[in-house]
Amino acid sequence: MANIMKLVVDNYHEILENHKDPNVDSWPLMGSPGPVLCILAAYLTFVLKVGPKMMEKRPAFQLNTLMIVYNAFQVVFSIWLSTLAWNVNVFSAIFGGSCNSAARETQETVEIQAMLSRGAWWYFFAxxxxxxxxxxxxxxxxxxxxxxxHVYHHTITCFFSWCYLKVIPGEQGMLLGFLNSVVHIIMYTYYLIAALGPQYRKYLWWKKYMTSIQLVQFGIMLFYLIMTLAMDCRMPKALTYFFLTNVVIFIYLFSDFYRKAYKKKQA
Known part of the structure; x- marks a missing residue:
C-alpha cells in the first residue's frame, strides 16, 4: 500500500513539475478546458439524441461529394501529420536521449519539445x-x-489529446501519434474509395483487414509503452500509465468488434 501511495505522489509531483511549452496556453482552444468540453458536449448531444430524432422522419442526406472531399482531406492531412514526426526524427528522439539518465534540459531537447507541442496541437485539431x-x-x-x-473512441481521443498537450506532454506521444496517423491514412483511403460509388466496391476487398491493422497498431503501442517502463525511461510515467490503460481498453473494444463483425459471420 505504501508503494502504491508513493507511486501516486511521485506521479502527481511529476505532473506539477512538468516543463511544458509555455506558449501552449495562448493557442486556440488551449486556454481552458471549457471550449473542448463544449464541443464534446454538443457532439454527444447531437449524435446520441438530437441528430437521430431530427432524422427520424426525414430521408437520409446524400452527401456523396462532401464525403469525397472530406475523406480526401483526411488522407492528405494524415500524411502531413505523420511527416511531422519524421521532422523531429521521432525514433531518435524516443529511443535516443529519452531513456538516458542524464539531464534532458538541453537546447536540442527544448527544440524537440517545441516541435512536439506544435505537432500535438495539430493532432488535437485532427x-x-x-x-x-x-x-x-x-x-x-x-x-x-x-x-x-465509435463514440467512445472519438470522444476520449479528442479530450485526452487536449489533456496531453495542456498538462503533461512527453516524447512517447510522438510514436503513438505517428502510428495513429499512418493507420488513418489507410482508413480514410478506404472511406474515400467507398465514397466514389458502387463501381469501386471491387477495390474494397481489404475492409476486414482494417480492424486487424488497428489492433496491430495498439499491439505496437502496448509493447512500446511497457518497454519505456521496463527501461525506466526519463519520460512522464503518469502519461505512460494513462496511455497503457487506454491502449488496453481499445484492444479489448476493437477485438470484441472484430469478433462480432467477422468471426460470427464466418461461423
Whole structure:
C-alpha cells in the first residue's frame, strides 16, 4: 500500500513539475478546458439524441461529394501529420536521449519539445475534425455505425489529446501519434474509395483487414509503452500509465468488434 501511495505522489509531483511549452496556453482552444468540453458536449448531444430524432422522419442526406472531399482531406492531412514526426526524427528522439539518465534540459531537447507541442496541437485539431465522422453517419441515417466503440473512441481521443498537450506532454506521444496517423491514412483511403460509388466496391476487398491493422497498431503501442517502463525511461510515467490503460481498453473494444463483425459471420 505504501508503494502504491508513493507511486501516486511521485506521479502527481511529476505532473506539477512538468516543463511544458509555455506558449501552449495562448493557442486556440488551449486556454481552458471549457471550449473542448463544449464541443464534446454538443457532439454527444447531437449524435446520441438530437441528430437521430431530427432524422427520424426525414430521408437520409446524400452527401456523396462532401464525403469525397472530406475523406480526401483526411488522407492528405494524415500524411502531413505523420511527416511531422519524421521532422523531429521521432525514433531518435524516443529511443535516443529519452531513456538516458542524464539531464534532458538541453537546447536540442527544448527544440524537440517545441516541435512536439506544435505537432500535438495539430493532432488535437485532427481529433476535433474527426468528430464529423459520426455527424455524417447520423445525417446519412447510418445509425448502426454509431456504436459505443465509435463514440467512445472519438470522444476520449479528442479530450485526452487536449489533456496531453495542456498538462503533461512527453516524447512517447510522438510514436503513438505517428502510428495513429499512418493507420488513418489507410482508413480514410478506404472511406474515400467507398465514397466514389458502387463501381469501386471491387477495390474494397481489404475492409476486414482494417480492424486487424488497428489492433496491430495498439499491439505496437502496448509493447512500446511497457518497454519505456521496463527501461525506466526519463519520460512522464503518469502519461505512460494513462496511455497503457487506454491502449488496453481499445484492444479489448476493437477485438470484441472484430469478433462480432467477422468471426460470427464466418461461423
Amino acid at each position: 481529433k476535433i475534425i474527426e468528430l464529423l465522422d459520426t455527424v455524417f453517419f447520423v445525417l446519412r441515417k447510418k445509425q448502426n455505425q454509431v456504436s459505443f466503440l
